[in-house]
Amino acid sequence: MALLDDDRLFPADAAGRKIARALYDSVKPLPIVSPHGHTEPRWFAENQPFPDPAQLIVVPDHYIFRMLVSQGIGLAELGVPSADGAPVETDGRKIWRRFAEHYHLFRGTPTRLWLDDTFQNLFGLDVRLSADTAYHYYDHIAEMLTLEEFRPRALYERFGVEVIATTESALDDLAHHRAIRDSGWPGRVITTYRPDAVTDPDVAGFAENLKALGDITGCDTGSFAGYLEAHRRRRAFFREHGATATDHGHPTARTANLSGDAAAALYDRIKDGSGTAEERELFRAQMLTEMAKFSVEDGMVMQLHVGSWRSHSDRIFKSFGRDRGFDIPQPTNYVAGLKPLLDVCGLEKDFTLIVFTLDETVQSRELAPLAGVYPCLKLGPPWWFFDAPEGMMRFRQAVTETAGFYNTAGFNDDTRAFCSIPARHDVARRVDSAYLAGLVTTGRLDEDEAFEVAHDLTYRLAKQAYRL
Amino acid sequence: MALLDDDRLFPADAAGRKIARALYDSVKPLPIVSPHGHTEPRWFAENQPFPDPAQLIVVPDHYIFRMLVSQGIGLAELGVPSADGAPVETDGRKIWRRFAEHYHLFRGTPTRLWLDDTFQNLFGLDVRLSADTAYHYYDHIAEMLTLEEFRPRALYERFGVEVIATTESALDDLAHHRAIRDSGWPGRVITTYRPDAVTDPDVAGFAENLKALGDITGCDTGSFAGYLEAHRRRRAFFREHGATATDHGHPTARTANLSGDAAAALYDRIKDGSGTAEERELFRAQMLTEMAKFSVEDGMVMQLHVGSWRSHSDRIFKSFGRDRGFDIPQPTNYVAGLKPLLDVCGLEKDFTLIVFTLDETVQSRELAPLAGVYPCLKLGPPWWFFDAPEGMMRFRQAVTETAGFYNTAGFNDDTRAFCSIPARHDVARRVDSAYLAGLVTTGRLDEDEAFEVAHDLTYRLAKQAYRL
Amino acid sequence: MALLDDDRLFPADAAGRKIARALYDSVKPLPIVSPHGHTEPRWFAENQPFPDPAQLIVVPDHYIFRMLVSQGIGLAELGVPSADGAPVETDGRKIWRRFAEHYHLFRGTPTRLWLDDTFQNLFGLDVRLSADTAYHYYDHIAEMLTLEEFRPRALYERFGVEVIATTESALDDLAHHRAIRDSGWPGRVITTYRPDAVTDPDVAGFAENLKALGDITGCDTGSFAGYLEAHRRRRAFFREHGATATDHGHPTARTANLSGDAAAALYDRIKDGSGTAEERELFRAQMLTEMAKFSVEDGMVMQLHVGSWRSHSDRIFKSFGRDRGFDIPQPTNYVAGLKPLLDVCGLEKDFTLIVFTLDETVQSRELAPLAGVYPCLKLGPPWWFFDAPEGMMRFRQAVTETAGFYNTAGFNDDTRAFCSIPARHDVARRVDSAYLAGLVTTGRLDEDEAFEVAHDLTYRLAKQAYRL
Structure with a gap:
């Protein structure tokens, strides 16, 4: 597909x-x-x-994390660095999973177009990102990043x-x-x-x-x-x-x-x-x-x-x-x-x-x-x-x-x-x-x-x- | 039709x-x-x-009467209640007729879509509202409102x-x-x-x-x-x-x-x-x-x-x-x-x-x-x-x-x-x-x-x- | 064409x-x-x-000269009259040629539609205006203006x-x-x-x-x-x-x-x-x-x-x-x-x-x-x-x-x-x-x-x- x-x-x-x-x-x-x-x-x-897929794709991209925040997910849960020293999520797989669970939020947005293009054309992925495919995506991208x-x-x-x-x-x-x-x-x-x-x-x-x-x-x-x-x-x-x-x-x-x-x-x-x-x-x-x-x-x-x-x-x-x-x-x-x-x-x-x-x-x-x-x-x-x-x-x-x-x-x-x-x-x-x-x-x-x-x-x- | x-x-x-x-x-x-x-x-x-079709459809709907007013018809002629006690039209048939005569004003507006939908799907009408069909509409709707x-x-x-x-x-x-x-x-x-x-x-x-x-x-x-x-x-x-x-x-x-x-x-x-x-x-x-x-x-x-x-x-x-x-x-x-x-x-x-x-x-x-x-x-x-x-x-x-x-x-x-x-x-x-x-x-x-x-x-x- | x-x-x-x-x-x-x-x-x-084609079409039309000015051509070069007495171009053929050379600037603009309509339907021209066809246009229009x-x-x-x-x-x-x-x-x-x-x-x-x-x-x-x-x-x-x-x-x-x-x-x-x-x-x-x-x-x-x-x-x-x-x-x-x-x-x-x-x-x-x-x-x-x-x-x-x-x-x-x-x-x-x-x-x-x-x-x- x-x-x-x-x-x-x-x-x-x-x-x-x-x-x-x-x-x-x-x-x-x-x-x-x-x-x-x-x-x-x-x-x-x-x-x-x-670095890992979350640090590459989710954490630095304000288009992505702002949309997740708008639906009640905290910046800390997404690993976005704090200014006040409060701890934030560091587990890339957890961050990625949160992102993947909410991928439907990006329907109709350019972020979705850019991401799907990146997933398909850069990383060769061919199933839609979702909670079910989150780890498949994560592991696949993580592996490619080592190449x-x-x-x-x-x-x-x-x-x-x-x-x-x-x-x-x-x-x-x-x-x-x-x-x-x-x-x-x-x-x-x-x-x-x-x-x-x-x-x-x-x-x-x-x-x-x-x-x-x-x-x-x-x-x-x-x-x-x-x-x-x-x-x-x-x-x-x-x-x-x-x-x-x-x-x-x-x-x-x-x-x-x-x-x-x-x-x-x-x-x-x-x-x-x-x-x-x-x-x-x-x-x-x-x-x-x-x-x-x-x-x-x-x-x-x-x-x-x-x-x-x-x-x-x-x-x-x-x-x-x-x-x-x-x-x-x-x-x-x-x-x-x-x-x-x-x-x-x-x-x-x-x-x-x-x-x-x-x-x-x-x-x-x-x-x-x-x-x-x-x-x-x-x-x-x-x-x-x-x-x-x-x-x-x-x-x-x-x-x-x-x-x-x-x-x-x-x-x-x-x-x-x-x-x-x-x-x-x-x-x-x-x-x-x-x-x-x-x-x-x-x-x-x-x-x-x-x-x-x-x-x-x-x-x-x-x-x-x-x-x- | x-x-x-x-x-x-x-x-x-x-x-x-x-x-x-x-x-x-x-x-x-x-x-x-x-x-x-x-x-x-x-x-x-x-x-x-x-109440009657005019009181139901024309008099309370500011989308309708504002358009009629914009073409020179007075609010009083449309039966819109006055604040100063001045008399306004009370004859539903007359109000309806004025509205029907100017139905072309609503071409291209949502009011026209809503009204035609109401006329066809609620009241079962199948001819276009106009001066000619004004009373047909009025009587038909008035009768249904009694049901x-x-x-x-x-x-x-x-x-x-x-x-x-x-x-x-x-x-x-x-x-x-x-x-x-x-x-x-x-x-x-x-x-x-x-x-x-x-x-x-x-x-x-x-x-x-x-x-x-x-x-x-x-x-x-x-x-x-x-x-x-x-x-x-x-x-x-x-x-x-x-x-x-x-x-x-x-x-x-x-x-x-x-x-x-x-x-x-x-x-x-x-x-x-x-x-x-x-x-x-x-x-x-x-x-x-x-x-x-x-x-x-x-x-x-x-x-x-x-x-x-x-x-x-x-x-x-x-x-x-x-x-x-x-x-x-x-x-x-x-x-x-x-x-x-x-x-x-x-x-x-x-x-x-x-x-x-x-x-x-x-x-x-x-x-x-x-x-x-x-x-x-x-x-x-x-x-x-x-x-x-x-x-x-x-x-x-x-x-x-x-x-x-x-x-x-x-x-x-x-x-x-x-x-x-x-x-x-x-x-x-x-x-x-x-x-x-x-x-x-x-x-x-x-x-x-x-x-x-x-x-x-x-x-x-x-x-x-x-x-x- | x-x-x-x-x-x-x-x-x-x-x-x-x-x-x-x-x-x-x-x-x-x-x-x-x-x-x-x-x-x-x-x-x-x-x-x-x-008067000549440039005086008729280019010099008085602010849609035309403003676009040419935006790409670095001076108003004086286009024959637009000065207010301070400084000399401006008076040679209609030169003005027309400057305009024709830059005709691509008007792509996608209404000026282009209006001009092509004028050229085709009023003056009977059938080749696109460009540096190459500038003088052909000028001479043809100039001749018609005498009629x-x-x-x-x-x-x-x-x-x-x-x-x-x-x-x-x-x-x-x-x-x-x-x-x-x-x-x-x-x-x-x-x-x-x-x-x-x-x-x-x-x-x-x-x-x-x-x-x-x-x-x-x-x-x-x-x-x-x-x-x-x-x-x-x-x-x-x-x-x-x-x-x-x-x-x-x-x-x-x-x-x-x-x-x-x-x-x-x-x-x-x-x-x-x-x-x-x-x-x-x-x-x-x-x-x-x-x-x-x-x-x-x-x-x-x-x-x-x-x-x-x-x-x-x-x-x-x-x-x-x-x-x-x-x-x-x-x-x-x-x-x-x-x-x-x-x-x-x-x-x-x-x-x-x-x-x-x-x-x-x-x-x-x-x-x-x-x-x-x-x-x-x-x-x-x-x-x-x-x-x-x-x-x-x-x-x-x-x-x-x-x-x-x-x-x-x-x-x-x-x-x-x-x-x-x-x-x-x-x-x-x-x-x-x-x-x-x-x-x-x-x-x-x-x-x-x-x-x-x-x-x-x-x-x-x-x-x-x-x-x-």
């Missing part, structure tokens, strides 16, 4: 399905370009076997990855990236400059982080000028380790364009981690514009991920810390938010700003109109809760008529779940093929053009947008 | 239609579970014949209702529910605790209502402690009359978590119906959290219906009062709004909070992410203007990928239009079958799973969520 | 496609009613040949226009409309009263505009009473030139209902173009209600186009001025915004207010519920970025279930791109046919009713709503 339908995600009508299949077949063999994600460079540097061909570098090659970007803090020493480069292994694993820890005064340890930034760069981060110079040097250091892009995770899309003096004075007020909430938000806003100016200068592509209320549950945050599935989207305004930055850098032809959203309502109302006219703007693919067939289809339906295809930035998987990467790209390729097939069958696109666009969406646009 | 297409609401493609039909056929015979609505317990207590088998209890049985919940004010004496129970009739008609009249300081007569609450319960509602104790007793009284749930209709989703002292002080400022607008809103917010804490204590399921600007037209409110079709949805924020309540009760495993929205934009952005992680949260079905095929389909498409099926609460009809109940449940069953069929034909769900989910959505989830 | 698919925009399933085609065939021959747009009355008054049958009046007739409305400032002398009327040509080109220049204190030259308004009308615009009387006279003057409607372009949907004294005092504070931002916004708000009251008095239909952040880029505004493709939609609230106006005029049966939105989220949440009950309200068709197949389909899906078809106002093209008018109406007729066919195949509308509704949406509703 197959876990997957070969024609999954294609249109239901015969004509559309036929065209979608042909489009998909034309892009299926293309390499994976993964310009933004959260895999660990250590994997590729050390190339050690992955040489399931080590990180082998998987990178098996997955057909051409390039993969990881994301590191501005304070990271990039030792793993250096180790990968020095190892002679031909895989292309590059870093991304993520400076939130030193641009967001609300991050825990902000003042210490600024001091560390000064120490690393030899700059005086006691002054705004020294602080900016420190960024300049770190950006150069990241570029030496392959980075072509920066990434910024902010609560809102607000940007600012203060005078140099005003920005320096603001920095003095927040640099020790104090300042009012408004000053801290204004500093974040100003730093986005500073980052855009750096990008104009050094050519790094800028990514903006905004709109999440992080760690919404106080109790979970206290017991388990960050990134525990309790990050909830908020309404976001890009039109007012981005204006100060766009007034400074928006018409720069060599500047690229890729914007992501967790507020779907802005796609047709704000993002497509903005990206459809500002030369610097590109639309990132559906992100997080929207990286799923319905979300992806709504994205194309919402933005294409105003921004076309060529103001979008291709797909990125944005994941730390390494095994799911082929499945995620496969879903994107299928949905785009289905969307294009729909345009063809309804006379909105010629078939020869659809093949060209399918190739662009799968491969060329990501390489171009991220300068890879 | 049939008024209804047997395959209505199923997918247009042959494969999808076939699967949808099979799914629908499997759930069509299931009993109706109606866990939230506004039918009158008096009907079942007294079991008297319904024994069209009395409330007979219809309850004919409709296959297993349980139906009504909604009563906290001040209601529940005499009808007692009468139903004492009558020996086996139908299950239960009440729901709706305390808005004593939790919302903006309700007319709030101070008098608090006094009445004290009188009924023997509690001193002059103090916050006595007021809370009065709620506790009323909740117990409602549970004795079958209630398993409470319901709260608020303008916004705002909740609060004040200290006991601060809450008591706030109560003192608003208990006579005064206080600033902000204080009144804050009191409503605080009371939602108090109600959640009661639910943790006594196990009643909490329902939250928010986001309507009630009685938008001043003139209509003055002349005709509340519930006259001029209630208009507003943007609503659940992420900030619900946080205080969720910080108190959100992780309680035995607490259930069912949330409804009139702002579709929050479904994928806020509600699915919240319900997809908080154990207490369940998503209510599409409500009011969204209880319609397109609205229902958008709901599934918006929430399933993030919250799955098992964080939704099944269907509820939320209606006072008793005759439309089978039609409303039928529409829900058809749309869910169509949605599931689409998942099957696009390889996102296996067929055996679709049958199980169809059963859950139709029957099991409502019983489970409402503890019926 | 045909550029267009005869079945474009029809449903993919065979049954739906067949019905859609039949519906479309029934409305295809109907005349074009264009009740709102921005063609120039001068064209019809003077009936001179249109008598491509002059404005001939095109009006060829397009089957029954009536077309232009839009003029309150200060316009309507000389071209007079000339058209005096010419004896039977085409019906009517004006529309657009008073923004004298109702919006943020318009450049506002104080001078008020003075001009006084001079034209012989009223003392130094006082609010005189100012209102001036409007009254200008409205009458516009009606003499065929106007049946007014149009108002505001940043928000805010209305106000100040007392006469308060409004007069406010006028005194803003009439010289000063006042605070809040006062200026309040004046705009008050003037919408004043205009509604005038409409009740004189029967002119009122149109409201709101929600655009005009000239979002400061640099572009400085260099090129207004209407350069940098107008970006904003979130808009109609429920609170329109309430003051609706409390005054909302129940007037002979008053019509047609509302347009650039914020799709309000369609199901606010506009359909409002239009589904207030007798004065009608929903304008999808506007601007949403005048496209997906936007149109989402509109019907969002509003029909609550507001039905008969609270919508038919189609209007709202364009200054004269040649695209038949294509735009054709797209609307096809999408409506597709939507109706979907209702028929899913048993939500009987086929005979679908034909009647198709006719209404194409022809009758626009005539009725605009009193044409």
